[in-house]
Amino acid sequence: MHRLEEIWITLSVGLLLVFMLIIGYQTFALGMGPPSHKETIDPQEVDETEPFDDPGVKETGDNEYEIVMTMQAFQFTPGDIEIPAGAEVTFTLATKDVTHGFQVAGTNINAMVMPGHVQKITHTFDEPGEFLILCNEYCGIGHQMMSTTITVT
Amino acid sequence: MFNVRKLAWVGFAFMLTGTALVAVMIILNEASVLYTFYPPLAAHPFFYVGLVLLVLGIWACCFGVFINYSHWRKAHRGQPTPLLAFFAMGVFVLWFFASIGITIEVLTLIPWSMGLVETTNVMVGRTLFWWFGHSLVNIWYLVAASVWYVVVPKLIGGRHFNEKLIKLVVILLVILNIPGGFHHQIVDPGISLSIKYLHVFMSLAIAVPSLMTAFAMFAVFERAGRRLGGKGLLGWLKKLPWGDVRFLAPMIAMIAFIPGGAGGIVNTSNQLNQVIHNTLWVVGHFHVTVGMSVVMTFFGICYWLVPYLAKRRLTAKMNRLGVIQTIIWTVGMVLMAGSQHAAGLLGDPRRTSFTTYGDHSTALSWIPYEYVMGMGAVLLLIGVLIQVYAVFHMMFFAPKGETEFPVAEAEDGAAPAPMWTERWGLWIVLLLMVVAMAYVVPIMDFILNAPPGSPPIKTW
Numbered sequence: 001m002h003r004l005e006e007i008w009i010t011l012s013v014g015l016l017l018v019f020m021l022i023i024g025y026q027t028f029a030l031g032m033g034p035p036s037h038k039e040t041i042d043p044q045e046v047d048e049t050e051p052f053d054d055p056g057v058k059e060t061g062d063n064e065y066e067i068v069m070t071m072q073a074f075q076f077t078p079g080d081i082e083i084p085a086g087a088e089v090t091f092t093l094a095t096k097d098v099t100h101g102f103q104v105a106g107t108n109i110n111a112m113v114m115p116g117h118v119q120k121i122t123h124t125f126d127e128p129g130e131f132l133i134l135c136n137e138y139c140g141i142g143h144q145m146m147s148t149t150i151t152v153t
Numbered sequence: 154m155f156n157v158r159k160l161a162w163v164g165f166a167f168m169l170t171g172t173a174l175v176a177v178m179i180i181l182n183e184a185s186v187l188y189t190f191y192p193p194l195a196a197h198p199f200f201y202v203g204l205v206l207l208v209l210g211i212w213a214c215c216f217g218v219f220i221n222y223s224h225w226r227k228a229h230r231g232q233p234t235p236l237l238a239f240f241a242m243g244v245f246v247l248w249f250f251a252s253i254g255i256t257i258e259v260l261t262l263i264p265w266s267m268g269l270v271e272t273t274n275v276m277v278g279r280t281l282f283w284w285f286g287h288s289l290v291n292i293w294y295l296v297a298a299s300v301w302y303v304v305v306p307k308l309i310g311g312r313h314f315n316e317k318l319i320k321l322v323v324i325l326l327v328i329l330n331i332p333g334g335f336h337h338q339i340v341d342p343g344i345s346l347s348i349k350y351l352h353v354f355m356s357l358a359i360a361v362p363s364l365m366t367a368f369a370m371f372a373v374f375e376r377a378g379r380r381l382g383g384k385g386l387l388g389w390l391k392k393l394p395w396g397d398v399r400f401l402a403p404m405i406a407m408i409a410f411i412p413g414g415a416g417g418i419v420n421t422s423n424q425l426n427q428v429i430h431n432t433l434w435v436v437g438h439f440h441v442t443v444g445m446s447v448v449m450t451f452f453g454i455c456y457w458l459v460p461y462l463a464k465r466r467l468t469a470k471m472n473r474l475g476v477i478q479t480i481i482w483t484v485g486m487v488l489m490a491g492s493q494h495a496a497g498l499l500g501d502p503r504r505t506s507f508t509t510y511g512d513h514s515t516a517l518s519w520i521p522y523e524y525v526m527g528m529g530a531v532l533l534l535i536g537v538l539i540q541v542y543a544v545f546h547m548m549f550f551a552p553k554g555e556t557e558f559p560v561a562e563a564e565d566g567a568a569p570a571p572m573w574t575e576r577w578g579l580w581i582v583l584l585l586m587v588v589a590m591a592y593v594v595p596i597m598d599f600i601l602n603a604p605p606g607s608p609p610i611k612t613w
């Protein structure tokens with residue numbers, strides 16, 4: 001093999017290893033891993049199963065909230081949420097029918113919500129404003145209407 | 154070789170019938186499940202039956218290629234296979250093993266959609282889909298790369314790169330590919346962070362052969378350009394036949410793979426995936442990778458393959474039309490993909506028909522980008538019409554004549570690839586080992602710790 005080829009391959013592999021290190025550091029040291037909650041639920045009994053039998057905003061600590069939310073074609077329950085600025089919010093999500101995507105535009109909140117699996121994602125809302133919550137996985141005829149808001153005051 | 158030819162036609166017939174059945178079910182609004190058909194969205198059983206026929210057709214073609222390959226090897230003992238045949242072998246080995254995942258999924262969905270089985274495991278279905286779905290895009294890519302490596306050097310009056318490296322790239326792409334499927338499930342529940350991290354590694358590993366490709370191609374161009382008298386650091390660039398559509402289209406396609414591959418690396422990096430997943434960014438990514446790198450290469454092929462097959466010639470006029478078509482397509486794709494990347498970063502979701510979410514200010518801020526997308530789409534429509542016209546013209550109306558099938562030769566005195574590169578049995582064993590490493594733990598986990606399954610649901 002040519003000298004230049006060797007340099008190129010070494011650089012390529014080296015670069016990818018650096019990527020791996022950064023991603024690993026972010027995931028395991030900084031706790032920035034992608035939403036990967038492992039907990040199952042009967043997809044046909046979501047309304048009867050804790051905590052989804054009582055969806056809503058729960059204060060869990062000092063400016064810490066858990067929002068228990070169910071998703072179904074084509075709505076979020078609860079909708080039009082309000083929380084104070086600086087709140088650390090954990091969304092606990094389950095779907096009652098098909099696969100949905102949970103996204104809050106303008107933040108890094110983005111998670112698949114699949115039938116039979118409880119999904120969790122945490123975010124601190126520092127900036128006040130009205131954020132758009134939307135479904136980003138095609139879920140049927142009304143998918144483009146599936147949205148609500150979270151207002152940070 | 155009569156039987157192989159027949160097999161290919163049988164495969165074609167199966168694929169055509171399968172596609173027709175699937176299309177009819179979609180048009181009848183019985184299968185509005187999109188191409189990922191994630192359960193529990195449930196289509197009409199015939200939709201899945203059509204998919205089975207499609208896969209059977211693919212398998213017929215796979216076996217045709219395998220049989221041809223072994224005939225050739227028997228008749229040419231001790232000789233390395235020609236490069237294009239080697240690529241074909243790689244593509245169809247990947248096709249075969251990629252389609253196993255989706256076949257299992259579809260076979261379980263048929264009785265479920267008919268109501269014979271009550272529920273299905275949605276995580277297993279989604280994982281088996283991406284086992285196939287990811288490999289599929291690399292099958293297209295490998296076909297395009299075969300043209301870059303073997304045809305383009307001939308068109309510029311050069312020689313192909315070192316045969317051993319080319320074959321190594323094919324082997325690596327085939328062995329390492331399938332686990333890439335998991336990078337489509339980075340924000341899924343039910344998969345642990347350590348498994349997801351393992352898959353960052355497995356996906357990034359696929360980037361290595363692509364980076365080798367980038368090196369090889371530019372080396373080939375530089376050599377050819379210098380041989381034609383190009384001077385200085387970049388003077389050789391000017392010597393390349395930019396006015397020849399057969400070169401121009403695949404060349405722009407190759408250049409597009411630089412942002413395309415870089416975008417792929419962004420997508421596969423866990424934290425960044427969370428920013429762009431299921432937004433228009435992803436749509437921008439595949440307009441660059443599929444729409445430019447792959448499709449433009451295929452467009453370029455048309456300008457010699459169609460006249461070659463039809464025993465006609467590429468005229469100067471048709472070449473000029475091809476160059477114009479290539480430029481229209483490039484500008485269209487740049488507008489389209491550029492605005493999609495930008496809108497995606499702002500949160501605009503994919504696979505969503507036009508909406509302002511009740512005039513929410515965030516959604517309204519996406520609209521200017523959507524205008525640019527529309528402009529790109531108009532250009533692409535014009536481009537595609539020209540392309541279809543060009544293909545018909547070259548097939549039926551261009552002047553009769555001989556057209557060569559351009560295949561580059563090795564550099565003088567270059568060593569042929571070593572014979573160990575032909576050990577497909579070994580490559581398949583390695584492929585299966587890599588697949589086992591990637592899939593056994595997660596799939597067992599999905600099955601052993603499965604929640605109650607989901608019944609079929611129709612939400613359209």
Ligand code: HEM
Nearest residue numbers: 290294336337356414417418420421430431435439442443
């Ligand atoms: C010619 C090469 C490529 C083609 C044809 C291609 C094609 C595609 C397509 C069609 C999708 C959309 C799939 C969907 O419907 O969700 C996609 C998504 C994706 N691609 Fe590529 N791609 C290529 C290269 C790469 C590379 C090199 C990487 C990474 C190393 C990559 C990583 C990804 C990821 C992670 C996604 C999923 C993003 C998401 O939905 O979250 N791609 N690609």
Ligand SMILES: [Cu+2]
Nearest residue numbers: 135137139143
């Ligand atoms: Cu939706």
Ligand SMILES: [Cu+2]
Nearest residue numbers: 287333334336
């Ligand atoms: Cu992929």
